[in-house]
Amino acid sequence: MANTKKINNKNKIKRRIRGKVSGTGVRPRLSVFRSNAEIYAQIIDDSNGTTLCAASSREAVITANKVTKVEKASIVGKTIAARAIEAGIKSVVFDRGGNLYHGRVKSLAEGAREGGLEF
DSSP states (O other): OOOHHHHHHHHHHHHHHHHHOOOOSSSOEEEEEEOSSOEEEEEEETTTTEEEEEEETTSHHHHTSOOOHHHHHHHHHHHHHHHHHHTTOOBOEEEOTTSOSSTHHHHHHHHHHHTTOBO
16 A cells, blocks of 8 residues: 555645646647656647647557667667657756656656757
């Protein structure tokens, strides 16, 4: 059973971040969701409420590589950056989703920066 205090604290952090970070058409939001086994990233335009592009570690190209979770996160970051640049997006606002900027979240952000995104 999940520790409800831990979940409530993470949700508080997430709400606090979302109160400050918002994506626009010019500079959308790069949102990260991290589960125990996978990591997901999507670029969102909050003014229109649309997802512009997305990437996850569950895609066949990434799943085929037998690498660690941190390395998978880096690959997802590079993938989301390539898709964003293809869609004409060069700069984003980073939303870590209540997670610490450490480990897989940091690896995804660095991979996105290597791929050409600016935050």
